[in-house]
Amino acid sequence: MSLYNNQLRSEPHFPVVKFYYYKEWRQFEMKPHAHEAIEFMHVLSGSCKVETNTESYQLKKGQIIFLDAHTSHRLIVTEKCRMFNLEISFQKGRTAFPPFCELYKENEALRLMMTNKKPHLLLHDSDDTYQCLRRLIMEVDKKSKQTDFMVQLLLSEYLIRVAGLAEIEYRETDQQYTSRVISYIHQNYDREVRVAEIADAVHLHPGYLQRVFKVSTGTSIHEFLVLYRMKKAKAMLAETDISITDIPHYIGMNSQQYFSTTFKKYVQCTPSAYRKRHQFNEALRRKSEDIKHLSER
Template identity: 75%
Template sequence: MSVFDPKLQKEPYYPVVKFYYYKEWRQFEMKFHSHEAAECMHVLSGSCKVETDEGSYQLKKGQIIFLDAGTRHRLIVSERCRMFNVEFSFEQGCTAFPPFFKLCKENRALGNMVNKQASQLLLHDTDDTYQCLRRLILEVDKKSEQTDFMVQLLLSEYLIRIAELAEAKVAEPDQQAYVKRALAYIHQNYDREVSVADIANSVHLHPGYLQRVFKAFTGKSIHEFLISYRINKAKAMLKQTDISITDIPHYIGMNSQQYFSTTFKKHVKCTPSEYRKRHQYNDNLRRKSEDIIQSAEA
């Protein structure tokens, strides 16, 4: 069933996963074909080309192509490409989860995507969509009737994220879109070792070009922004938790205590311990480090 079938906007249909797979292709050329379900291909590594009756799309790591049901297409891999494919459709039913037409009314991006009826879209992921897809597939793999609600919930979230990527692609100038994706990558990965090259690779730009674009829009270099973001996270931990000052660097991607202390003092004009004494005035507001550890483990 097409994502744009008029029945979906009038009757209680719910999204369902029809098929999915991980696959590494090597020097492969597929014949033209189509599916009764819509399909999304996530490129995890390498590159490939997808040809349709309307055009040809070159995909590389971090890109997604959405193909509506019935879209004739074929995959061509000249060297190697690892990807995650998911096919989804819609079925009638009765559950506590809202039907698709209500989701389209509630979420502007999803409603816009349905109204535009683009049967194929090339999108740039910020990792959020892929992580959502992974959670969805883990739920599908449980193979229990009790998972139906969660599958509908996660698949609906996935479709909304796809729609948001499509909306961002149309609404933003290219340079601003690159900066937004770079910021999203920093927000998701600041707690580990991150290089400018890693960030540039995530948005498919040369590091030097991304540096220039990033500074033009934010007023800071990527390194300056990353440091500032980490220091702000450290300040929040110092104010709101009892995490040891010697452990905080490991929570924000700074694995050297000396570097953390020096950098913190340079930006905040006081040491971490002085900052904690000034701002952590109410023990009842503090989150205990044990609670944070238990929450992370859960």
């Protein structure tokens, strides 16, 4: 049964796991085929390509492809790819857990996914969905009637999480991605931050995210991060008594030499010269001890 079957919206059904497996593929090319069940493919390592009748998807670690029932597809692995495959279907009836039609009514992301009716979707996971899937499989493996309720609970949670990932794909605009990157930098500038980490947090390929951010802001993600760190460093130099040798650690730059070189490049003077030039009022300076106490609250 398709995820988009109208019966799932109005009549009591419950999802069931039909088949699942871990598999490492090596230089493999599958013939086009389709399943009666809905399929989810989680890439755990390596990369692969999945072709449907209309699209070709390149998948890497942390990505999921959703294939609705009866969707023709084939898997192509050039080198190697380890993945987890899950196939589910729906049965009519009621269990102790609320039927799927109730979940559909209550969850906005699920309603959006079922309204868009995409036969296949490439999704970007931040590990939460896969962890839910692992808990689900642990319950399925127990093969006990006592686990039925937990299987229903976890499978429903898994579908809602997948719908949440799909909602991001439907609704996220380039400007929204840029805003999320900026917010991430504002919250994490005080530690080492990599573009790949930011891309994972916003569910986009690093290369594509770089292009989106550059178009939106006129600068690269790395340069935006450096500029924001320099802004914070200037505030600390002008408004606090934090030692210049300690400031790099407050802004995620653990090398004093790199901090000094970068500061001079962007501000056109040394940190010590900037402090002398801008600290006019001793009474307005925030003491480093005050900042430490605030950070401990």
